[in-house]
Amino acid sequence: MSEALVKPLRAVRSRTYASAAGAGVLLALPFYLDRFWLQAGLFAMAAAVGAIGINLLTGATGQLSMGHAFFLAVGAYGYCVFAADGGDGLTGLGLPTWLAAVLAVLVAGVAGGLFSPISGRLSGAYLGIATLALVFIGQHVMFNAHDLTGGANGRDVPPLSLFGLTFDDRELLVAAVPFGSAEKLWYAGLVLLAAGALFARGVLRGRPGRAMNAIRDHRIAAGVLGVPVARHRAAVFVLSSMYAGLAGVLLALVFQRTVPDYFGITLSLEYLAMIVIGGLGSVSGAVAGAVFVSLLPQLLTRYSDALPLVSAPGTGGIAPGEASRYLYGAAVVLVVLFLPGGLVGTAVRRRGTTHPREER
Numbered sequence: 001m002s003e004a005l006v007k008p009l010r011a012v013r014s015r016t017y018a019s020a021a022g023a024g025v026l027l028a029l030p031f032y033l034d035r036f037w038l039q040a041g042l043f044a045m046a047a048a049v050g051a052i053g054i055n056l057l058t059g060a061t062g063q064l065s066m067g068h069a070f071f072l073a074v075g076a077y078g079y080c081v082f083a084a085d086g087g088d089g090l091t092g093l094g095l096p097t098w099l100a101a102v103l104a105v106l107v108a109g110v111a112g113g114l115f116s117p118i119s120g121r122l123s124g125a126y127l128g129i130a131t132l133a134l135v136f137i138g139q140h141v142m143f144n145a146h147d148l149t150g151g152a153n154g155r156d157v158p159p160l161s162l163f164g165l166t167f168d169d170r171e172l173l174v175a176a177v178p179f180g181s182a183e184k185l186w187y188a189g190l191v192l193l194a195a196g197a198l199f200a201r202g203v204l205r206g207r208p209g210r211a212m213n214a215i216r217d218h219r220i221a222a223g224v225l226g227v228p229v230a231r232h233r234a235a236v237f238v239l240s241s242m243y244a245g246l247a248g249v250l251l252a253l254v255f256q257r258t259v260p261d262y263f264g265i266t267l268s269l270e271y272l273a274m275i276v277i278g279g280l281g282s283v284s285g286a287v288a289g290a291v292f293v294s295l296l297p298q299l300l301t302r303y304s305d306a307l308p309l310v311s312a313p314g315t316g317g318i319a320p321g322e323a324s325r326y327l328y329g330a331a332v333v334l335v336v337l338f339l340p341g342g343l344v345g346t347a348v349r350r351r352g353t354t355h356p357r358e359e360r
Helices: 003-031 035-060 068-083 097-119 124-144 181-205 207-217 219-224 229-255 265-278 283-302 320-338 342-351
Strands: 172-174 177-179
Touching (some): 035 283, 068 124, 097 229, 181 229, 207 229, 265 283, 265 320, 283 320, 283 342
Antiparallel strands (some): 172 177
């Protein structure tokens, strides 16, 4: 066999072994990590799902969205409304929780569909400003529609039940290890993230992905070639909204309580930072950026006593959350100036490979 064929086969084999080893490690982590690290990992998984969605919209299609937090809120609160039984005095339909999760994702998609005529015709800063309005509208509704959202205090999140297993804090012994809500949700999060990543990669590798990239690179030329630009933009916006809704459901299950303050403009900016840092138009880049941005404030909080200038709020230093925003803001600047392909693009170039953007 020629050397030209041996090298690609070796590369594929090494990637397969690395993927299998990584999957084995992820599956084994709940047996060894404490609750803090499991929750941090779950936040990263939820962020990765949402980042994949906005990367399809912004990274692959070139549509700037500042309203991603709105669709996360629709997913989170939609799940609460569908799943709650109304015993706390708030609106609840009492549906099976697995069905409530599915309906919450669909409602987020419907919300994106209602906005899609606008997203199909606007682009650039105009679309960004239009989607920014969604965040302010969502914040107003969340603070004032008390029967639905619980107002400023938020509302409790019913635990997910699936196949007779309830993802709550009641301990379940697995190989002599007590599994609480974090351990149980860990595997649910892995399944959702893997399914979302595989689906998005399939979209980007197929004809829709090529059309999306054509729209991003040159909208007029794509239209001349026969690509229905407005229809594709609207469809991607709906798909991105559904990813955000799914991320919102997972976040609600991890937090166990939804509060309006979380779903503000800062959250939308964090998602834009994720895809820029990880790599625009790349599924693995969205995941890498989400892990970086979501874990950074938690690590700073965990180790604030050992870090210079970082301290608990009100003690004179920089709060961990504020410090993390400075750091990933600086990371965005560095990536734009020196690493235009993001973390994943840099890693690909160092390996000497030339994978298309959608294959990363």
